[in-house]
Amino acid sequence: MATVSLERVRKVYPNGHIGVDNASFDIADGELLVLVGPSGCGKTTLLRMIAGLEPITSGSLRIDGRTVNDIAPKDRDVAMVFQNYALYPHMTVAENLGFGLHLRGKRQDEIDRRVHEAAKWLELEHRLDARPAALSGGQRQRVALGRALVREPKVFLLDEPLSNLDARLRLSMRVEIARLHRQLGTTTIYVTHDQVEAMTLGERIVVFDGGKIQQIDTPMNLYHQPANLFVAGFLGSPAMNLLRGRLLPENGWHLSMPHASIPLRLSPQQEAALQTWNGSEVVLGVRPEDLQPTASNTAALEAKVEVIEPVGNEIFLNLRFGDKAIVSRVPPHDVSAPGSVLQLSITTDRQHFFDAESGTRIV
Structure with missing residues (x-):
């Protein structure tokens, strides 16, 4: 050795x-x-x-x-x-x-x-x-x-x-x-x-x-x-969802995109790290398992179901959010049919933020 x-x-x-x-x-x-x-x-x-x-x-x-x-x-x-x-x-x-x-x-x-x-x-x-x-x-x-x-x-x-x-x-x-x-x-x-x-x-x-x-x-x-x-x-299968937009603090932090504005629930660590990025282009990364169907009052975004992939112990929901294809990984239970619209929440402490220009991690 x-x-x-x-x-x-x-x-x-x-x-x-x-x-x-x-x-x-x-x-x-x-x-x-x-x-x-x-x-x-x-x-x-x-x-x-x-x-x-x-x-x-x-x-x-x-x-x-x-x-x-x-x-x-x-x-x-x-x-x-x-x-x-x-x-x-x-x-x-x-x-x-x-x-x-x-x-x-x-x-x-x-x-x-x-x-x-x-x-x-x-x-x-x-x-x-x-x-x-x-x-x-x-x-x-x-x-x-x-x-x-x-x-x-x-x-x-x-x-x-x-x-x-x-x-x-x-x-x-x-x-x-x-x-x-x-x-x-x-x-x-x-x-x-x-x-x-x-x-x-x-x-x-x-x-x-x-x-x-x-x-x-x-x-x-x-x-x-x-x-x-x-x-x-x-790394990760399906791959991490990556959403690019401008970080704005209007009535709470938002990710402003051409077709939507995503309200962000930030942890204290995330909020501190993002203070200097006010108005800047960032990329929000969300793993499929951290993007889950939810009630409308806790939703960060809504997306249309395009394709459902049942793989046994879990299901991949292929969704359309504006012009972006995103994926949610959910347990194997009854899910909405293709063409339906889902309200989705993002797990706060598992959000990832990256510099849109250099690609390096912010927090």
Whole structure:
């Protein structure tokens, strides 16, 4: 196991494109850290720099206190699991699992021991003689994980390892990866574009966009205290409702929008933070679960029901508020039909306010 430390790590391509811009963070010994962001944001580039597959333009990368910027990938003691599995089709499961150990000159009895241990962890003991073509997608992914496990590296690097699986397999493999990490305690860096994977797997999450770190925190802190509009809109399913308007204190605080004025019930902390924003453009963020049908005398806004999505234990109400599409998450009970108008309240202590220009959080 090992610590990993990045200090102002940059990747600049020959054409001037900045793939990663001044990434700085530390990963604790045994931590599972997730890098999450949309396609093209730089998260896989950063993972490949940690693996040594992509040269670092500037900055410092240390593994267990040793600077490894110019160290060859094979000498960094890391193991990477790729999105496409990268299994050898002519080899059996056992041969695929042990191939890297053969290259490192390990004794056959040591290889056999590690292969059988990994196969037991991953429930592949009965498939050791099979070739990849005879395996399911989930089994192939477990072989790819096992090939990294047998190396017993200091750091695991996982690059979107579940993206080729169907929804049910992704769920079971998420549980499997979490279980293995808990058992082995190996420092792990996991890259994904799936915010649900990030929230359920990561002890901490690094949110990336445009090559830059937007926020680093625990999953629930990111959800409840997003640092900016990108994080607020990216994490959460359905996404946070974002309403832009001018903050006015007429007869109590209001968010003045082109088609409506939303009365705001503010906590003392919110009111204090917003005093200097009188007359300014802000964005009000409300999670779907904090936008609830209510009696008209407590309503902040009214919206028309467009689409109802029952998903079992809850219902998503897709609503139209002026020219804005918004979503309310409600319990699975009788709801108004499409086309009806609902009065909606906003949970006071769960409102989020952002600077409309910079996108940074106000309170």
